[in-house]
Ligand code: ADP
Ligand code: GN1
């Protein structure tokens with residue numbers, strides 16, 4: 001994206017001073033994110049400018065309605081709890097016309113957030129306390145939204161964690177094989193097919209009333225939370241595009257998938273990939289504490305299943321995207337989605353080996 005274009009977008013925002021830097025920022029797979037720096041009277045202020053991915057988020061106005069609703073709600077709770085609403089939730093800056101987004105001439109939707117200073121996001125767990133802190137914060141996030149009017153939330157991506165529906169989409173991608181890639185990934189395809197029951201289990205439990213719907217984040221990977229540089233505390237949950245009614249155990253599971261892995265999501269050397277049981281325990285303890293007694297016994301028992309299902313689902317999504325020609329997740333090299341899918345399936349197999357240990361760990365915290 002040309003800097004000139006970013007500048008012209010910002011003309012539509014009530015932000016004064018000189019724009020001195022505009023750089024691509026972060027390692028998200030979905031939106032285009034930039035960090036902008038303004039100078040005024042010797043003071044520096046920074047912002048996040050994002051172009052929302054319009055092929056994924058087809059209803060950006062509704063999406064921003066969700067985000068404004070949720071951030072306003074969180075702001076109130078944070079103030080009641082004596083926290084800092086400027087740093088502990090995202091703050092949407094409205095455009096000059098008062099709308100929480102701006103539409104450019106190409107029909108792209110943009111949004112601006114204040115930049116959360118003196119905090120960072122991690123792409124991997126560097127020390128276990130960071131992971132513990134993120135667990136407490138994601139649990140607490142869910143707790144703060146427990147009485148949010150869920151019926152007012154729009155479904156920003158239909159069936160986002162409907163693993164059964166994703167399985168059907170995957171099978172169609174294999175059958176259509178529009179890029180002629182299926183023959184070269186038979187092993188991975190077979191892995192998905194062999195685990196069909198993993199795609200069905202949570203939907204079934206939910207339908208039977210065994211798992212409650214809650215307002216959840218739905219994309220709880222470690223780089224969607226910001227930790228204070230000084231105190232190490234997780235201060236702010238970000239990336240609120242998928243806040244919708246969902247399952248608590250999926251929020252838990254997605255964090256495990258990403259943070260308890262001993263390697264990066266796109267590691268090519270699979271011998272480096274395992275699900276670390278110590279990190280699993282650290283996160284379990286933090287998440288249950290953060291949820292502060294709100295999880296049912298069944299939810300706690302099913303936490304390992306949340307981890308397995310989210311990892312399986314994510315691997316299946318990466319493989320589907322590889323088969324259809326890499327149209328959903330941003331890729332940075334040939335075969336990137338395939339590499340990502342392989343780490344996820346390695347993790348699923350490892351979790352299956354460690355199933356009894358995981359069950360024992362969660363039992364300790366019931
Ligand atoms: P994506 O949906 O593409 O993952 P995110 O909303 O997660 O987009 O943003 C991408 C990255 O930008 C984050 O991982 C984080 O590093 C950074 N980021 C996003 N919002 C803020 C913010 N308000 N302050 C500081 N950094 C942010
Ligand atoms: C995407 O937006 P980001 O990069 O935080 C994706 C998640 C996947 C994740 C895999 C809206 O998350 O569902 O689990 O990539 N987000 C969306 O890393 O599809």
Ligand code: MG
Nearest residue numbers: 028223224239
């Ligand atoms: Mg993100």
